[in-house]
Amino acid sequence: MTKRQEHLPDRHVRTLARRAVTTALVVAALAVTGATAGAAPAQAAVPVAAQTWSSYMYRSLTVVATAYQLRQTLAVQQTNQRTQTNALAAARAAQAAAERQLAGATAAFDAARPPLLAARQNLADARQRLAEVRPRTKANLTRAQNAVTAAENLHTLRQTRAGKVATALTAARRAAAAATAAANTAATTVGATAAAVVATQRRIAALQTPAQLAAQAAAVSHSVVASVRPVFTTADTTLVYGTTVHRSVAYAYKRMVDDAARAGIQISAGGFRTKQRQIELRRINGCPDIWTAPASSCRVPTAIPGRSLHEIALAVDVTSGGRSLTSTSPAFKWLKLYAHRYGFVNLPSEPWHWSITGG
Structure with missing residues (x-):
């Protein structure tokens, strides 16, 4: 032979x-x-x-064919693990960016509240002065009414700004929640792919x-x-x-x-x-x-x-x-x-x- x-x-x-x-x-x-x-x-x-x-x-x-198939499976799983790990890193980065945006929106919302409250109080004071103006001459009433109008305009401006800031804050909260959920899902997926890799490695190691x-x-x-x-x-x-x-x-x-x-x-x-x-x-x-x-x-x-x-x-x-x-x-x-x-x-x-x- x-x-x-x-x-x-x-x-x-x-x-x-x-x-x-x-x-x-x-x-x-x-x-x-x-x-x-x-x-x-x-x-x-x-x-x-x-x-x-x-x-x-x-x-x-x-067993040789089984080992080959398992090694092929392991290679696919390891590639998937790397892909999912990269996806997790991207999800974590997106989560961090969303949290920064949320922090900025929260700060803007907090900053918008005092001016709005001040404008609201100023409007109330202007209306009170209009009601209490003495003597109620035309000139005095005109000045008081003009003060009320100015206070109303300022209140409207600051209320509009506060509304926009509140809307932005709501959107930022939703975006942060979605980014956190996506990051958690990605982390779960990475954990599952890592477990699959370990399981296949153990099966290969156990082959006689x-x-x-x-x-x-x-x-x-x-x-x-x-x-x-x-x-x-x-x-x-x-x-x-x-x-x-x-x-x-x-x-x-x-x-x-x-x-x-x-x-x-x-x-x-x-x-x-x-x-x-x-x-x-x-x-x-x-x-x-x-x-x-x-x-x-x-x-x-x-x-x-x-x-x-x-x-x-x-x-x-x-x-x-x-x-x-x-x-x-x-x-x-x-x-x-x-x-x-x-x-x-x-x-x-x-x-x-x-x-x-x-x-």
Whole structure:
């Protein structure tokens, strides 16, 4: 195998990282539900251990894409945070300007009140003097009336000015209130964007590596076998590219076949087989005894019926180009390097046999 071939899966992982996570979810759903091969039998309940294995492997195979998507989200959030922070600064500046205008309007209003009150008092005094003028000669009345008229004009002038100042004060108060509300809203938005950034950063930090997740799947693989075998029915299986496998391994197997193809390695496999077929194979492969002879005693190693992982669809016998794999097959070499990424382990005595436990 060339180095170019060896690095193709890594290159494909980077390609996957540029896809939306939703695409991966759709593919997973198709594989798990059997939609890759049309109609499927009614789905049975999958044991918890199998669900756990499937979850670990799905996350392992999509974590790079998930991390990429989260980093893209984080970049957008950080840009939004900067935008909102700038908007907050502008809102604070507008609030400060509005408060200065309010202070000026308040000062003008306060300054306008004493002259208005003085003019009002002066008018009252002028009217009082007109009423009390003595002697009530024409000249005295004219002077008193002129004083009243002048006082009325001054009062009107100062009342008009005070009215304008009061109107300006009302407008300034409204503007200040609006600016304060806008600044508070901007501050709330900045807080929310900052919280979103922190939440995404924590999600990124919490992501495990593909190797860590695959290792966790491997750690429960024997529990998967133990829990699946007693309750297994064919309703637990689905077809992936013509291979019948357990639903819990369908997505991982499909990804392995797809990624191998991208590396130039075409693989197919035989998956599920019935116990009766296992018995037939024991006879065909010349096992000394159907039920007791070890697999290694057969011409072609064949597990004792009831012990084969093929009987619960958790193993595949891989072929490439229509031939079973050997230790020198390009497909075997590729699987040896990468199959663990998909949760599959080789049985050393059989280059073609891959399962979730290596058994």
